[in-house]
Amino acid sequence: MFMAPPATDIAPRDPLLPRIVRLRGKRREIRGVWSLEVVAEEGEPLDFAPGQFSMLTAFGVGEVPVSVSGRTRDGIGLVYTIRAVGAVTAALCGLRTGAPLGLRGPFGAGWPLEEAAAREVTVIAGGLGLAPLRPAIEAVLAAGGRLVLLYGARGPSEILYPADLARWQSARRAQVEVTVDHAGPEWHGHVGVVTRLVPRARFDPDTALALVCGPEIMMRFAVSSLREAGLSDARIFLSMERNMKCAVGFCGHCQFGPHFVCRDGPVLGYDRLAPLLRIEEL
Amino acid sequence: MGERDGHLLTVAGLEALLQALTAQGRRLIGPTIRDGAILYEEIEGIADLPRGWTDEQGPGSYRLRRREDDALFGHVVGPHSWKRFLHPPRRELWRARERDGEVELRPAALPEERLALVGVRSCELAAIRIQDRVLLEGPFADPHYRAMRERIFLLAVDCGEPAATCFCTSMGGGPQAREGFDLALTEILLDGERCFFLRTGSAAGAALVAELDPPPADARAKSAAAAVVERARASMGRKMPEADIRDLLLASLDHPRWERIAERCLACTNCTLVCPTCFCSTVEDTNDLLSGETVRSQRWDSCFSAEFSYMNGRAVRAGTASRYRQWMVHKLATWHDQFGSSGCVGCGRCITWCPVGIDITEEVAAFAAGAAVPAEGD
Numbered sequence: 001m002f003m004a005p006p007a008t009d010i011a012p013r014d015p016l017l018p019r020i021v022r023l024r025g026k027r028r029e030i031r032g033v034w035s036l037e038v039v040a041e042e043g044e045p046l047d048f049a050p051g052q053f054s055m056l057t058a059f060g061v062g063e064v065p066v067s068v069s070g071r072t073r074d075g076i077g078l079v080y081t082i083r084a085v086g087a088v089t090a091a092l093c094g095l096r097t098g099a100p101l102g103l104r105g106p107f108g109a110g111w112p113l114e115e116a117a118a119r120e121v122t123v124i125a126g127g128l129g130l131a132p133l134r135p136a137i138e139a140v141l142a143a144g145g146r147l148v149l150l151y152g153a154r155g156p157s158e159i160l161y162p163a164d165l166a167r168w169q170s171a172r173r174a175q176v177e178v179t180v181d182h183a184g185p186e187w188h189g190h191v192g193v194v195t196r197l198v199p200r201a202r203f204d205p206d207t208a209l210a211l212v213c214g215p216e217i218m219m220r221f222a223v224s225s226l227r228e229a230g231l232s233d234a235r236i237f238l239s240m241e242r243n244m245k246c247a248v249g250f251c252g253h254c255q256f257g258p259h260f261v262c263r264d265g266p267v268l269g270y271d272r273l274a275p276l277l278r279i280e281e282l
Numbered sequence: 283m284g285e286r287d288g289h290l291l292t293v294a295g296l297e298a299l300l301q302a303l304t305a306q307g308r309r310l311i312g313p314t315i316r317d318g319a320i321l322y323e324e325i326e327g328i329a330d331l332p333r334g335w336t337d338e339q340g341p342g343s344y345r346l347r348r349r350e351d352d353a354l355f356g357h358v359v360g361p362h363s364w365k366r367f368l369h370p371p372r373r374e375l376w377r378a379r380e381r382d383g384e385v386e387l388r389p390a391a392l393p394e395e396r397l398a399l400v401g402v403r404s405c406e407l408a409a410i411r412i413q414d415r416v417l418l419e420g421p422f423a424d425p426h427y428r429a430m431r432e433r434i435f436l437l438a439v440d441c442g443e444p445a446a447t448c449f450c451t452s453m454g455g456g457p458q459a460r461e462g463f464d465l466a467l468t469e470i471l472l473d474g475e476r477c478f479f480l481r482t483g484s485a486a487g488a489a490l491v492a493e494l495d496p497p498p499a500d501a502r503a504k505s506a507a508a509a510v511v512e513r514a515r516a517s518m519g520r521k522m523p524e525a526d527i528r529d530l531l532l533a534s535l536d537h538p539r540w541e542r543i544a545e546r547c548l549a550c551t552n553c554t555l556v557c558p559t560c561f562c563s564t565v566e567d568t569n570d571l572l573s574g575e576t577v578r579s580q581r582w583d584s585c586f587s588a589e590f591s592y593m594n595g596r597a598v599r600a601g602t603a604s605r606y607r608q609w610m611v612h613k614l615a616t617w618h619d620q621f622g623s624s625g626c627v628g629c630g631r632c633i634t635w636c637p638v639g640i641d642i643t644e645e646v647a648a649f650a651a652g653a654a655v656p657a658e659g660d
Binding site: 063098 | 417
């Protein structure tokens with residue numbers, strides 16, 4: 001056939017076909033949110049880059065994109081933190097230890113850690129948005145970078161990964177500030193939206209990178225606070241979310257302007273996003 | 283292009299060519315009349331072609347009409363495009379069965395069938411190349427598409443009479459098949475006799491020509507074929523405005539025109555279904571309660587549906603204006619960023635099959651005309 005693309009000698013794996021993995025363990029993080037530890041059937045290590053996501057299948061129910069929120073303690077498996085909101089996420093959170101599930105990926109472009117490790121990184125996370133940032137935070141601290149983490153949750157009982165937050169707080173080169181939208185008298189920390197913490201953050205706008213993940217409205221306000229603090233658009237990175245079905249650029253659902261969020265993102269530089277984020281319903 | 287000087291094929295010679303393709307074990311798919319339209323269906327030979335028929339097309343309008351001659355390819359393109367064979371409307375991806383904590387996962391078999399696509403127009407060759415870039419040439423390849431694509435034989439036909447909705451020449455194409463085919467025909471009359479100027483575009487095509495051994499075309503046949511193409515080029519029904527459409531549309535994302543289009547657009551998805559390059563799909567899992575088997579299928583999806591952009595409890599593109607904008611801006615603008623070309627080949631299907639007759643060329647012209655006028659609120 002004329003002009004046919006060359007056939008490859010080794011058939012590449014069908015990107016739409018999941019591999020079977022096992023739920024090795026799970027823990028309830030906060031109300032309705034579970035972290036699943038997933039390992040390969042044959043025990044070979046699963047790899048990922050911080051900020052990437054996978055497609056997880058609950059057999060008989062469906063498939064959803066979920067960010068990787070870390071490695072298992074022994075380093076061979078991956079952790080996914082999931083809020084049970086729909087049929088598939090509820091089924092995934094309801095799986096019993098040892099149950100099989102389907103895994104595709106990890107996919108997409110993660111956080112710019114090669115750039116970030118040598119410098120200082122300001123992380124702004126809202127709610128479950130801390131999940132895809134956790135491996136980035138660990139990587140920055142492991143590389144000896146300086147970390148500012150501004151984290152906002154709805155209330156004290158909604159704060160994700162409290163043990164990790166305490167550990168990061170005690171790291172030598174870290175400033176960790178946590179705020180909640182609403183709290184009772186037992187809460188002695190910050191109250192208010194996370195973007196209000198930006199003026200408290202100690203970073204050099206000429207060298208720092210900002211990594212942001214949370215609800216889109218929160219990211220918009222975070223960006224404007226960061227820009228007010230002197231950060232240029234090219235130093236701000238957002239993890240975007242859109243409907244995804246295939247994760248490999250075939251299905252068209254996740255388009256955001258020229259970007260396939262699954263393939264070009266989910267992490268995209270704000271310099272590329274700025275002209276798009278001002279358009280409604282894009 | 284590896285094309286030689288061309289051959290002359292009689293109508294009987296075309297029949298022999300189709301039968302030779304069948305003898306190779308190929309299923310012939312070509313234009314045929316069904317349900318009042320010319321569709322791409324399985325055919326057995328030239329008797330199934332819409333001989334003596336043509337299609338009259340306009341915005342929101344399609345009618346078959348008897349021709350005054352017995353032309354075999356005297357029509358243009360209908361609601362079907364070849365994507366329904368290469369990237370089918372629905373296909374199984376895999377099935378799985380869980381038993382005692384073990385999942386048996388079986389990928390759907392890749393197609394082994396060899397198709398010969400008969401009567402492929404220049405705009406459709408361009409559309410196939412565009413889908414190649416989406417489904418084969420990115421970081422990932424769709425193995426089903428690859429399997430179909432590697433096995434097809436493309437018998438192209440030059441267009442002699444474009445429809446009122448055609449505008450391929452302004453999308454960088456033209457009525458003549460120029461590349462990407464195995465064999466190409468131009469339907470001509472020589473001394474009142476219907477015959478075909480045959481061009482070869484691939485080794486597979488050359489092998490068939492060697493097998494059938496038709497006579498070489500003389501200068502008269504060649505000039506008759508050139509005249510057919512030239513006449514077609516000059517009678518294109520529509521044209522896309524000559525502007526940098528990508529920049530124009532990207533600068534018009536908050537233009538009030540989108541709302542005016544939305545007053546007419548029914549968000550029915552017809553344009554995306556008939557478009558030969560629209561590739562969007564979704565997946566569905568279905569379960570057999572008796573056997574416990576679950577099947578994941580892929581099916582065409584459309585950016586005009588509310589579910590398409592559904593996320594966190596709502597559709598990102600809540601209104602019709604933003605859905606139409608997504609379709610048109612993707613097709614004509616961001617496609618360039620993603621795949622290095624426009625996503626439109628100028629086949630005109632979206633104009634014909636739009637129930638309210640929205641005309642993509644007219645809409646682009648409106649943006650081009652209004653480009654100097656600042657949008658409301660600017």
